[in-house]
Amino acid sequence: xxxxxxxxxxxxxxxxxxxxxxxxxxxxxxxxxxxxxxxxxxxxxxxxxxxxxxxxxxxxxxxxxxxxxxxxxxxxxxxxxxxxxxxxxxxxxxxxxxxxxxxxxxxxxxxxxxxxxxxxxxxxxxxxxxxxxxxxxxxxxxxxxxxxxxxxxxxxxxxxxxxxxxxxxxxxxxxxxxxxxxxxxxxxxxxxxxxxxxxxxxxxxxxxxxxxxxxxxxxxxxxxxxxxxxxxxxxxxxxxxxxxxxxxxxxxxxxxxxxxxxxxxxxxxxxxxxxxxxxxxxxxxxxxxxxxxxxxxxxxxxxxxxxxxxxxxxxxxxxxxxxxxxxxxxxxxxxxxxxxxxxxxxxxxxxxxxxxxxxxxxxxxxxxxxxxxxxxxxxxxxxxxxxxxxxxxxxxxxxxxxxxxxxxxxxxxxxxxxxxxxx
Amino acid sequence: xxxxxxxxxxxxxxxxxxxxxxxxxxxxxxxxxxxxxxxxxxxxxxxxxxxxxxxxxxxxxxxxxxxxxxxxxxxxxxxxxxxxxxxxxxxxxxxxxxxxxxxxxxxxxxxxxxxxxxxxxxxxxxxxxxxxxxxxxxxxxxxxxxxxxxxxxxxxxxxxxxxxxxxxxxxxxxxxxxxxxxxxxxxxxxxxxxxxxxxxxxxxxxxxxxxxxxxxxxxxxxxxxxxxxxxxxxxxxxxxxxxxxxxxxxxxxxxxxxxxxxxxxxxxxxxxxxxxxxxxxxxxxxxxxxxxxxxxxxxxxxxxxxxxxxxxxxxxxxxxxxxxxxxxxxxxxxxxxxxxxxxxxxxxxxxxxxxxxxxxxxxxxxxxxxxxxxxxxxxxxxxxxxxxxxxxxxxxxxxxxxxxxxxxxxxxxxxxxxxxxxxxxx
Numbered sequence: 144x145x146x147x148x149x150x151x152x153x154x155x156x157x158x159x160x161x162x163x164x165x166x167x168x169x170x171x172x173x174x175x176x177x178x179x180x181x182x183x184x185x186x187x188x189x190x191x192x193x194x195x196x197x198x199x200x201x202x203x204x205x206x207x208x209x210x211x212x213x214x215x216x217x218x219x220x221x222x223x224x225x226x227x228x229x230x231x232x233x234x235x236x237x238x239x240x241x242x243x244x245x246x247x248x249x250x251x252x253x254x255x256x257x258x259x260x261x262x263x264x265x266x267x268x269x270x271x272x273x274x275x276x277x278x279x280x281x282x283x284x285x286x287x288x289x290x291x292x293x294x295x296x297x298x299x300x301x302x303x304x305x306x307x308x309x310x311x312x313x314x315x316x317x318x319x320x321x322x323x324x325x326x327x328x329x330x331x332x333x334x335x336x337x338x339x340x341x342x343x344x345x346x347x348x349x350x351x352x353x354x355x356x357x358x359x360x361x362x363x364x365x366x367x368x369x370x371x372x373x374x375x376x377x378x379x380x381x382x383x384x385x386x387x388x389x390x391x392x393x394x395x396x397x398x399x400x401x402x403x404x405x406x407x408x409x410x411x412x413x414x415x416x417x418x419x420x421x422x423x424x425x426x427x428x429x430x431x432x433x434x435x436x437x438x439x440x441x442x443x444x445x446x447x448x449x450x451x452x453x454x455x456x457x458x459x460x461x462x463x464x465x466x467x468x469x470x471x472x473x474x475x476x477x478x479x480x481x482x483x484x485x486x487x488x489x490x491x492x493x494x495x496x497x498x499x500x501x502x503x504x505x506x507x508x509x510x511x512x513x514x515x516x517x518x519x520x521x522x523x524x525x526x527x528x529x530x531x532x533x534x535x536x537x538x539x540x541x542x543x544x545x546x547x548x549x550x551x552x553x554x555x556x557x558x559x560x561x562x563x564x565x566x
Numbered sequence: 567x568x569x570x571x572x573x574x575x576x577x578x579x580x581x582x583x584x585x586x587x588x589x590x591x592x593x594x595x596x597x598x599x600x601x602x603x604x605x606x607x608x609x610x611x612x613x614x615x616x617x618x619x620x621x622x623x624x625x626x627x628x629x630x631x632x633x634x635x636x637x638x639x640x641x642x643x644x645x646x647x648x649x650x651x652x653x654x655x656x657x658x659x660x661x662x663x664x665x666x667x668x669x670x671x672x673x674x675x676x677x678x679x680x681x682x683x684x685x686x687x688x689x690x691x692x693x694x695x696x697x698x699x700x701x702x703x704x705x706x707x708x709x710x711x712x713x714x715x716x717x718x719x720x721x722x723x724x725x726x727x728x729x730x731x732x733x734x735x736x737x738x739x740x741x742x743x744x745x746x747x748x749x750x751x752x753x754x755x756x757x758x759x760x761x762x763x764x765x766x767x768x769x770x771x772x773x774x775x776x777x778x779x780x781x782x783x784x785x786x787x788x789x790x791x792x793x794x795x796x797x798x799x800x801x802x803x804x805x806x807x808x809x810x811x812x813x814x815x816x817x818x819x820x821x822x823x824x825x826x827x828x829x830x831x832x833x834x835x836x837x838x839x840x841x842x843x844x845x846x847x848x849x850x851x852x853x854x855x856x857x858x859x860x861x862x863x864x865x866x867x868x869x870x871x872x873x874x875x876x877x878x879x880x881x882x883x884x885x886x887x888x889x890x891x892x893x894x895x896x897x898x899x900x901x902x903x904x905x906x907x908x909x910x911x912x913x914x915x916x917x918x919x920x921x922x923x924x925x926x927x928x929x930x931x932x933x934x935x936x937x938x939x940x941x942x943x944x945x946x947x948x949x950x951x952x953x954x955x956x957x958x959x960x961x962x963x964x965x966x967x968x969x970x971x972x973x974x975x976x977x978x979x980x981x982x983x984x985x986x987x988x989x990x991x992x
Contacts, residue, residue, distance in 0.1 A: 398605040423900035444842035
């Protein structure tokens with residue numbers, strides 16, 4: 144006997160979750176196996192579509208620029224309509240957490256480094272902070288959150304936007320160890336316990352009282368993204384009530400509360416669609432017959448367990464997610480050993496200047512228009528395998544700011560094609 | 567592990583020479599400080615003094631390499647739930663680091679005559695205490711439920727009086743097994759060796775009986791080899807020499823069963839995790855890799871080797887709603903969704919997952935007076951979800967998670983095997 148499903152998705156990030164949801168909505172029985180916790184919790188929470196296309200100025204309209212991208216770019220494989228469709232799916236799933244669906248223009252979101260990043264969707268908690276709005280801004284950092292230097296971020300922002308930005312660093316209310324993690328502060332804001340017994344202020348009011356001293360003429364206040372976990376909307380509303388101005392979160396690096404909220408939402412949707420999700424299951428091998436994968440082997444502590452399916456989706460991520468591996472001998476895809484185009488000579492993998500347009504940033508599997516990985520002679524490796532997300536090559540997600548959009552759109556198409564091809 | 571090619575300059579070092587001489591440099595080097603393990607750690611979430619697995623594992627490892635720094639005593643605040651293992655995107659062997667560090671700390675940093683050491687050793691060798699208790703179960707139950715004894719335990723031993731001691735069964739699983747004359751089915755092709763562990767032998771033999779009946783309904787011959795504790799509570803308390811002694815017996819006995827054509831199955835997810843992951847990570851006994859490779863969680867085994875889902879799809883029970891908690895050690899084996907998925911097929915059974923939070927008790931952890939409050943804070947989210955679900959009963963594979971669920975909500979808790987026995991065995 145066997146553990147089996149119609150569609151097996153390997154990888155639990157944005158692309159894998161999207162592929163699984165789309166395939167399940169199409170009527171397939173879907174199983175998603177993930178090796179480790181996905182990297183969504185490390186993501187800023189911004190959903191970028193296409194921020195740059197070779198120039199120094201951010202793109203205003205990402206969809207219009209897709210036609211100009213190179214043939215091998217994943218957006219050219221799936222087509223601009225699939226990108227739109229995948230964002231519509233995202234809006235349906237996460238529309239109460241996210242904004243941006245009302246326009247096809249990129250929004251500009253401040254980052255914790257004091258830059259602006261073009262993005263297609265942004266957390267509601269970040270909406271009041273968009274740089275496309277013109278209100279004077281106060282950024283509030285905390286002594287305890289060393290990764291966000293509010294005065295420095297404000298100084299950088301102030302020099303590039305047409306409104307005033309000031310930054311201040313204050314103490315977070317309550318007693319915390321000097322290196323308390325950001326999730327601890329979010330939990331304290333959720334709990335809103337009394338911090339000032341004399342004046343009977345909870346954490347939220349105590350925080351607002353400290354910020355009010357510095358508010359001055361500012362018409363909005365930005366905090367590092369730690370304004371609550373489960374209660375993030377209530378926390379933000381409480382602060383806005385006390386301060387009398389809009390409050391926003393500045394997206395941060397790991398661990399990222401907006402990333403965790405997005406992960407929770409995606410996994411709720413997977414559950415609602417009946418997708419079987421199993422984590423802690425690295426895929427370490429496969430069996431194939433006549434050009435079709437029949438099963439993958441999952442490592443269960445020194446023994447391999449077969450998982451059978453009709454269709455497979457490879458969504459294991461790129462270098463960071465371990466979906467692409469490398470050594471001095473070459474760059475490879477470790478699960479199915481799909482071909483990864485690369486120069487044979489290792490010294491051609493990179494240019495010396497670190498911020499140049501780097502070849503290695505585009506490494507990944509090459510696919511046909513149906514997202515099937517291709518071998519070195521340009522033929523599909525397997526007839527029933529699709530690839531989606533960061534494991535794909537042909538684009539530089541960091542330079543062009545397109546990671547989330549590629550994951551969503553290729554995940555959507557991979558899920559659709561897998562469902563269509565079920566016999 | 568690390569992709570870096572070995573440099574001639576590097577020679578492996580024994581960072582923890584008094585433990586099992588592990589060299590986990592590859593794991594420490596793979597850590598790129600993403601903090602995922604810290605954000606997953608249930609102790610760090612509620613205990614601000616606990617630095618979290620990132621510090622306790624790779625960072626402390628690196629400190630030890632240059633200077634013979636003493637291991638931080640916060641390692642004893644780790645509950646060994648091992649969520650950090652499954653959280654780490656780079657595969658850093660955090661729990662292996664913690665287990666070896668804790669072993670070293672206990673060996674070198676704890677006074678062997680201290681109350682804490684003696685209590686921890688008593689708790690981690692529960693099987694020995696239970697062996698005596700099971701001889702006179704009525705007397706033992708009366709004594710342990712006495713509030714006077716509980717107060718004495720707390721004052722003198724530091725064992726919390728807040729929890730009721732689990733009752734000893736009137737007849738242990740092994741006594742039942744002997745009484746029924748052992749296996750009722752003989753088979754050369756289908757044979758399993760049951761690692762029952764302490765709890766389903768001394769306290770909940772009904773779980774072991776359910777397992778035997780379910781496997782026999784699929785035609786299996788069940789063996790019940792001699793065995794000692796899987797070592798899980800010993801790992802959690804740094805008693806590695808006790809664990810190794812038990813492991814020597816277990817590996818020898820289970821290897822013999824494997825030679826007889828059996829695979830090893832366990833009904834407790836901590837036991838199966840210990841045999842398949844912690845054993846080969848921590849001990850170098852002969853044939854320990856073989857035992858690991860042949861060990862399964864009981865339901866996992868039937869899902870792979872039989873059409874368990876198909877059999878359940880045609881089964882039914884009296885209508886019952888369960889609130890299911892996936893133990894952390896089921897999560898670590900990739901089995902978190904298994905029970906819910908299997909019971910979906912049973913007519914009358916309705917199981918709701920109460921979320922991915924930790925139960926908090928982590929075996930012996932929640933029994934320690936100074937850790938009791940932390941364990942209840944960790945479990946609060948699960949208690950809340952259970953209350954909201956309004957089930958007829960709770961459900962989980964782990965005996966101490968079951969204790970915690972019952973302690974925190976008052977619901978009786980069953981093992982999935984018991985429900986599946988109701989569904990499949992008539």
